[in-house]
Amino acid sequence: MQQTRTEKGSISIFFVRSALAPVIEQGFDADELLRNAGISPSLLQTPQARVTPQNFSALWLAVAHTLNDELFAQDSRRMKVGSFAMLCQALVHSSTLKSALHRMTRIFNLILDDFHCSVETGAQHASLNITHTPGRRTSPVLGCETLLMMQHGLACWLIGRRIPILAAGFCYPEPEHSAEYARMYSHQLRFDQPMTSLTFDASYLDLPVVQNQKTVVDFVRQAPANIIVKYKNSAGLAAQIRRRLRAAARTEWPDFEEFAALLNMTPSTLRRRLQEEGQSFQGIKDQLRRDMAIDYLCHTANSVTDIACELGFSEASAFHRAFKKWTGANPGEYRERMLHG
DSSP states (O other): OOOOGGGOOOEEHHHHHHHHHHHHHTTOOHHHHHHHTTOOGGGGGOTTOEEOHHHHHHHHHHHHHHHTOTTTTOSSSOOOTTHHHHHHHHHTTOSBHHHHHHHHHHHHHHHOSSEEEEEEEOSSEEEEEEEEOTTSOOOOHHHHHHHHHHHHHHHHHHHTSOOOOOEEEOSSOOOTTGGGHHHHTOSOEEOSOSSEEEEEEGGGGGSBOOOOTTHHHHHHHHTTHHHHHHHSOOSSHHHHHHHHHHHSOGGGOOOHHHHHHHTTOOHHHHHHHHHHTTOOHHHHHHHHHHHHHHHHHHHOOOOHHHHHHHTTOSSHHHHHHHHHHHHSSOHHHHHHHHHHO
């Protein structure tokens, strides 16, 4: 399914830095890769900076081809370019998601040395698990994140629907960019666990694989952008609100009480439900405006004033203040960095 411009979110600069770390360690020109991906190297110095999924996807591919490793040198054995495509080709011959996931983990365990992947099934819940192989080097954070993104993205694609993540556990301490995890995985997060895992409803395991040899070609051609977008958690109330806001003109966004009425909830119930997800109505609006602003600045020629108006700001100065709070730079500086580095 094609994604419209405003359906796209944004990616924290932390993930950009992580993807570049092995490139820098091996002596390649990281700045050149960034510029070719449409990302200004100067953004690396801004902790709040974010990039669009299109730009991050381009960087992902560039790093993979530079290293000839689709897991970014996170395992002692390279996951050579083309491995992901071969994996997709193998999985479409499975009858159900359960059989596909078992096949997927076996293939990953053949390709990789330091990670061990498995599927755990129960009466109500199932999980995708990643553990550290005894006697091998400790599994890096980026490796776990990338494997989770690949595996969950593949699972969603195979059955043609998004699989909500009920809980996520990680075998490492809470990272500095953990605020991103609630949007990427689930609001039920645990760190310093015995293994890295994603837990979901076991009923999804019985769903049929709907992809085939024809659809796999388009999927691989669009990867990893389609995985990055699909991976975002969209099952919760916050995601529903974001979609409703996105569908309306920014100048017509309802206030909190009006939105509660639209959802047939009292304001107190809506506030409580959002708090359970670690969200707020104002925070959702700010995140959506931020992501749209970054996309407009990077991928359109619209003036800053026009973008401010499009996003519902009554004055350009208010947009400038908000954008600097979100990203650490004002809109003009951000666009200049992205265009000219």
